[in-house]
Amino acid sequence: MTSLTLNSLALAASHMSTAETVGFWILAPIALLGALGVIFARSAVHAGLLLGLVMLSLGVVYGVQDAQFLMFVQLIVYAGAVMSLFLFVLMLVGIDSSDSLVETLRAQRPLALLLGLGFAVLLVAGIADATTGTTSAGLEEANADGNVLGLAKLLFTRYVFAFELTSALLITAALGAMVLTHREKIGPKLTQKMMMQERVRGGRPSPLPGPGVFARSNAVGTPALLPDGTAASESVSPSVAQTLAGRGVESVVGRHPATIDAQPAPVEPESFEAESFQPETFEAEPFEWAPSSPESPPEPEPATTEEDA
Amino acid sequence: MSAIVAAAGDITAPSIEYGALAPMLIVFGAALLGVLVEAFVPVAHRFAAQVGLAITAIVAAFVGVVVLAGSHSVLAEGAVANDGPALFIEGTVLALGLASILLLAERSLDAGGSALVAQAAALPGSAAERAQPSDAVQTEAFPLALFALGGMMLFPAANDLLTMFVALEVLSLPLYLLCGLARRRRLLSQEAAVKYFLLGAFSSAFFLYGLALLYGYAGTVRLSGIADATRGSTKSDGLLVIGLALLAVGLLFKLSAVPFHSWTPDVYQGAPTPVTAFMAAGTKVAAFGALLRVLYVGFADVRWDWRPMMWIIAIATMVVGAVLAVTQTDIKRMLAYSSVAHAGFLLTGVIAANKEGLSGTLFYLLAYGFTTIGAFAIVTLVRDAGGEATHLSRWQGLGRRSPLVAGAFAFFLLALAGIPLTSGFAGKFAVFAAAIKGGATPLVVVGVLTSAIAAFFYVKVIVLMFFSEPAADGPTVAIPSPFTAAAVALGLAVTVVLGVMPQPLLDLAQQAAPFVR
């Protein structure tokens, strides 16, 4: 978007210029298709990227509509920073980022589509009823000193209180993010010496066995086998076990090795399930799990890592 | 460049009446100080510092509101109204906020811990969490609560829709966070937070879209400007009515009117009970204040457009709230549905669209706020090994075991049911009388009928508490520290006093009545 285009667009007083019409027919399909993509893309990452596309195209639309400052804010802050944050979190959460195609709520999908369509029709009808034939006043006058200056004037006069108020919002956001993620260190920082002492006193000076050792698979979710054929539960990282449990997948960790390897176990395994592999996801207190409603049977989760064991 | 500088010189410095804005600024300032406390005060003293700071700020702000009483002006370049209803609601919200802070500050109920989590970032049940000292508390909750309180004060005082929207977010964001900070039943708590957050953001989007359409219609988002535009306009006003409708969706969500109520029971149940109390009382009061201002200032002249819609919503709200509460088995959930039903009763007063409707609603809000905060405060006291015993069956025979607590709870329930000699009766009477005067008699009939249904489940709980045999392993009633005791006492006192002699406060609400334009 060159300044030339902007100026020429700005000249279009009450009606869309031809350039704007062309712009509309290019940008609107992109934005709309992108938006539809957001809601229909199976992968969350794709949805995020498509949303970024919508935001970019809207940024251009702002430029077309004489909102230069907003255009840059949209591109830099919104499409840039906010969408990056989204994608970052998506990647963080990414392991089950693809939605299942099976809709578990009865009639949710048709109703949602129907409502979306109906709502759009209502809005369009209402807006059309109200604005057909109205002329656009244009922003030449308001932008006479330049868009940024005009906005600044408004921002620091009429909307100054709201502007100051947003500081509260931003502090809340920072504080909130910290509350939910920052963990305060309790106790002194461990020195190397202390860690060494702890390890020796902990009963296992040697490193933990790696997962998959002597097992049929070397996946991270498969425990190593001890010489007696039992599973070495410590060999699987608790977070992996926890993740699998959290996703409702019966972890091979918790299973008798016999069922994993289809071999008779020579020794009765110790009851490790009760101790270390109790998934730490849930509260220590007795917790009332509500029975899942008939509409939502537990989702069949495609096992990716451990079923080939 | 020089042109820009010259043009910048044109800007006259905005005038901001810091004195008249003092109550809000004190609260926000205290919240900021609270953030600094988190940064610089040693852990051992943080809790005391935060509680002291919060209470001091609230009391100071309340004094400020009292000093400002009677003013009738527009502040901060027209962004904030400083009139009777705004000050009345600010005072109410501050008092409710004080009670909520007291509840948040309670630490003697749960083995030294408060209702808030020790360390929100530590996974529930993890070693990191178990390593937390039992008396650790996420003290950031206090500045968060103060931010929310500031938002609640500004929300009904906002004189333009943009300020109102920002205030809405200022009050909502901290609450989303606070919802997820329960010490016990973290899963429920976090689920409540995520539900509240997503639906809240969803409703904010509707509010914003309405705002945008109204801006398109009126060319301004100032309520008085919108009112001017509605008067004598020849424009086709599809934008106006759609804008109003979508704006109302955002507001009705906050005050949990049907069909925008569905978050209420889940969030009330999942959130830590002091936060629930804060939400149930404060948010409702603030949201109704904002709704009143929007409808009475901005849309008074097009009331024939919004009244039919509000009629239907009010009826649906009363009926659904009362009927659904009947079969609830969790005390917090039941109170949540009761809060839905009360939103319906309050809407009746709003629909009256007259001076009595305004003052009656203001009175009802205050009465309801204190009653509900008291009721939730009592809920925090009834505990067993797993924390609060909120299942109704656990409350069986509580009246025999601890008659005082059960009696207070029964009294709150009676007030919620609107039994004479409680504040609930005076409030219902006020709004229903106003509605009849405003020509909404059928609405009042529905209101009375649903009150009868509602009375049924309140009384059911009372019967359960006093006329059933206590369970053998029933919950114990924890001895509260002076904090919770003060909150309960405040709730009881207001409920009794307003029930016995509501007149002074009704007069005050009537004096407060006119909105500034």
Next chain:
Amino acid sequence: MSVLASQALAQLAAAPAPSPVPASGSFSLTVWLVLLPLIGAAVLLLSGRRADPWGHLVGVAASVASFLVAVVLFFSLQGHAGDERSIGQHLFSWVPVAGFHVDAGLLLDPLSMAFVLLITGVGSLIHIYSVGYMSHDAGRRRFFGYLNLFVAAMLLLVLADGYLLLYVGWEGVGLASYLLIGFWTFKPTAATAAKKAFVVNRVGDVGLGLAIMLMFATFGTTSFVGVLGNADFVSSGTLTAIGLLLLLGACGKSAQAPLQTWLLDAMEGPTPVSALIHAATMVTAGVYLVVRSGPIFDLAPDARLAVTIVGAVTLSMGALIGCAKDDIKKVLAASTMSQIGYMVLAAGLGPAGYAIAILHLLTHGFFKAGMFLGAGSVMHALDDEVDMRRYGGLRKVMPITFVTFGLGYLAIIGLPPFSGFFSKDKIIEAAFDKGGTSGWVLGTTALVAAGVTAFYMTRLMAMTFFGEARWAKGAHPHEAPSVMTAPMVVLAIGSVCAGGLLVLGGSLQNWLEPVVGQSVEVGAHTISPTVLTLITLLVVGGGVAGGWVVFGRRSIPVTAPAAGPLVVAARRDLYGDAANEALLMRPGQWLTRWLVWFDGRGVDGFVNGLAATIGGGSARLRRWQTGFVRSYALSMFGGAALVVAAVLVVRL
């Protein structure tokens, strides 16, 4: 009608009703009349066992203090001119609801003064008597508490300045009566009797309650000034209705036909209770009510006729029942019914009879209370034996009781110059003077009943004090202690003198005139007073002679002999209970059963159905709250779409 009437009232705000003079000076003591016994009751009932040793003294002190206040007020009142003897003391705004404003206030005028003196005077004597009578009872403190409560309520009843406050006192005495009849809760008969008295009184109370509501609907107020002063402006139909409802109330409290049955059973209570409540004071509340409401009855002749009929019927019934009973207290109770019948009859005669009714009420208060105390003394002496067939010959062992009782006897049969003569004779005269057939009928009834009264009272005297001793084995009758005999002596003096003193120079009539109006002599005397007096004395003499012949000169069998149908009927209280049972209780039971059935099937069915519907609807609706955020969002989105559609539709 009532609307018109109240409009008329509004215009006539300054109605010519005599508004009471505000209380000042010593009259501000009026409220203490009620407060003193009330405080006494509170102290006695709340202080617990530690007050047992001295509680009765507090009770007596409260009552006596109240009496002293009454005396002071009496003399203060006498210091006022006749038409200024109406002192109002406003207490507080009682029911300050907009549009329904009731002030609580006291009204001290000659009529209430007369009652106050009777209640506190006789009440104090009976308190003193009870100290001795109840000395062995473990619940004496409680008993005195109830007695004080009763005195307070009764004073409130007669001092109220409006019907609503009167109703409070009315219910208060009902409560006290209930508590005292059933005082010996270990006796099933006492408990049953208490319940019966309570229930029967409720029937009357419904009448009074309805009357008050009707008054409020008609006059817009319930104060005496407002109601009685404006009665002229209201149609006679309304007034008749009010009058009949008031009469129903009076019948309940004063044990008049058809609500008389409870009084005989009420004798299960301790004898001082019978003397105070069921002879001297509470049962006369009905008479007070009728006299107080005189202006209403004056304008409703039909209601007044009903009053006289009730009085006549009751006085005959009481007299008949009295002849057949062997239980000394029941004879006295029947006699009380009969005598109150006289009063009601007199009150129904209008202005001519109001003063006479009150006169008889006062004299009756003395002699009947005295006789009850005497009966109590006899019972006390014979181990609570009440059957007169087990008495006999007591005049020698209990001389004081015999003399005091005898004086009461002479008073009740109306022998000159004892007090009963003055009052009863006047009633008979007034009844005849009413004129017309009804006058003759009423007069004759009253006259004959006077003879019957003489008969059964003579029977009582003969069976109790004369003849051979028929005491149970091991009984050692003895005279009562002086704390009991002293009140009896005082009351006996009253029985002798009260009538004469009150009639002398028309003193009571003049005293009451500001309230009840001048007692006009209606036309000519039907029978000249002198002749009538002679006839009356003749009839009474006949009754005495008959009684003496039948019971004084023959020996009395210890078990009641078989008798004719009339006596059997009288022994069974003239089938009053049976009549009630057949006419009221059975249909009532059927009605109740039917109502219960209807309630169970119809109303409850509806209510339960509704509750089930709501519950079912609730349970179903609940399933919508699925817990899925997306469902919630769906409902919100749907709601938003509906709202938008709705406003667009409204707009189009």
Next chain:
Amino acid sequence: MSPDWWLYLSAALFSVGAAGVLLRRNAIVVFMCVELMLNAVNLTLVTFSRINGDLDGQIIAFFVMVVAAAEVVVGLAIIVTIFRTRRTASLDEANLLKY
């Protein structure tokens, strides 16, 4: 062709976003759909700003962006927290509170 068309586009985007909230199960994607709705609002505001000939609409759009940024921070923090405990970001599994 008049500027109304931008309004229709924004109405369509808003509806698509709202439908997406109803359709998607991943909390983050749902939240992205909310952001889409906010973007649609901004488009409306900017267009009306031009139609009305003042800059208020643009200022409001700017505020919406600021608020949205703050909301994103809080929202994502909450979502991450629940993900850390439940190991899933699927909203359908956050279904303990119901009825």
